[in-house]
Amino acid sequence: DIQLTQSPSFLSASVGDRVTITCRASQGIGSSVVWYQQEPGKAPKVLISATSTLQSGVPSRFSGSGSRTEFTLTISSLQPEDVATYYCQQLHIYPLTFGGGTRVDIK
């Protein structure tokens, strides 16, 4: 199975800060990476598909990049409503797997 390792597992930053979350895969997964945001008590919401395609309605401060085994989610200017846990997921090969999550908080 492909393991996805997210780092950091927790981060606290100030409003307006640039925030980067990394997702490392145990083997090459092309560009089949999705990023989700999960607010407390809610279902996940897709932010970015195919490594870098922003979903409709998602603020442009979110962006994704990467290839093969290393992928990043960047929030260019952290906002209070971005407090959530973020997960990467690979859709390259079964079983589909998620990263362990990164909890983002406001300092």
Next chain:
Amino acid sequence: EVQLVESGGGLIQPGGSLRLSCAASGFTFSDYWMTWVRQAPGKGLEWLANIKRDGSEENYVDSVRGRFTISRDNANNSVFLQMNSLRAEDTAVYYCARDLKYLYCSGGNCNTVGLAMDVWGQGTTVTVSS
């Protein structure tokens, strides 16, 4: 409005069975793969299984293969998860999601490629305990 609504969760004893349902509305259900994902209390997301548009293909994670079965009823816009031999570690919130795919063709060969789980239900809670 595109919507998924799960039901069927509850408290069940170890070794028992439960059938989860997910009712879809607002889109042409038979055009989409469907997936089940779970989240144990305080833990991350775990993909469990998905099923092709016409029900002709199913995929499972090893931890549930042979115990859980995914199925669908396109006439009634529903997907199901039959869960047998339940264990304490199956305690979780179970989500159904629409599993977006696209066809990638290159050199005469075409493969179905995953794009995202783009619509999620609100989840149904399963607690396995004596």
